[in-house]
Amino acid sequence: MRIFSETRPDINMAHKTRRFRIENLPRVTPETRWRTEAMRSYAQPLLLWFTRGQGRITVAGVTHGFGPHHAVFLPANTMHGYEMTGQVFGTAVYLPPDRSLNLPEEPLHLRFRDVQQQAELSNMIENIQNELKSDRPGKDRAMLAHAGLLSVWLDREVDGGDRQDLHPDAARRLAAAYSAMVERDFKHGQTINYFAAQLGVTPTHLTRCCKIASGRSASALLADRIHFEARRLLTETRRPVKEIADELGFNSAAYFTRAFQKQTGVTPTTFRKLS
Template structure:
């Protein structure tokens, strides 16, 4: 694979606008397998009814299982390796496609389902929920295929909202074993993840995020620990480390260039932190 200074970003096709749902076409389109690692500028859900395969998200190899959703957040590095007799759906959407009220009242969907902070990409659908889940997806697909104007777009937006709420309920069970209410803590954590995703290269300190959220650093760390089991400081470090690994693996940027890109004024300090986290130097990681 030829490396460049940037990772390729795969957009939604112009004709797809801000939303797409379609069946897998892996068996008829060889380009969908053995693809090069890439980022998305949209959120993606892979729904697998049956079949098998393997894909990689941010370096984590996952075996594809039936009756499972795989969540790929905007910005994550993704590569589909193999797909055999896969039956299912691909759902892609931009944040701009969502109804306004979703961002206001259910904005935690990005925290729970799509983020670059936690590493839970796999969401098995419980057997008792399969029938209703399939019915919702079939309705979403039929409405997309019908494609009859503005009212159709509104229906798609709200069906997608229902899907995200349902997936959020299942995911909350997986992560916390708890209920589905949108707590003030969840809303704050959602806001933190948005700030983190936007500011991590230049903003490495917990207190800077806490100040923007009008809470103390201790409160932010407590909320983070409560919701995802890790302190805010560690999530910031994890996000920086994740991006460092992406850039070392998939670009030809030098270690010094990557350090500066991630906001480290002293490349040796970046190398020291990276080695502490990974037990190897950035240059060795890049070479290997």
């Protein structure tokens, strides 16, 4: 794969490769559990490689169990969250939103029983990580090349591997469609009635399908997504509470404070001080 011209470097290359990031899955405490369990998304593709432990992961409104040697690929802006049973070990690989990589356009959940498959994926992640840590010439090109190989490998495993069907029935397909709408519109102050009408179903039917797919109601998924964003903004910025409330579609700071306290048990100001 030729990523850019040998004689004229791509002016966007540095920006794209800065989006590479590899982290160990976090050690969760009661105070930080929301960072993994609450519904959220990222503006870039993400590969989760679980190597030890087990739990449940919700991807686009549909919940499945995961265990050792499960890989979950999430395209950019895919709403998700996962709950861990005990300590889980693994790696989160954040990839650049570069169309030339031809990464999958739909979420994937793959299980690898074969030791060689497990080693191949771990080695590809390690290759990217080694380049990230290095200062060798051609580092940016090398990372994109390794990411391209990872994309090809995922395509091959989808064709012949042990893949979980994330949307095996109408209920889960509806939950996935709802999840995509929530991710797009959760800051606009819309109600469940609005989302149900857009999907051509009743609010009762939408909630029933969400409970089948994820064990949670439609309103719980929406609230979870909104309040993850609220907690993120409170911990990662110094923006006033009123400004955060406005961005998230609340009519007033007082209404936001009541809703936040109901969801988290503390006020936004207290949460910020404790974080």
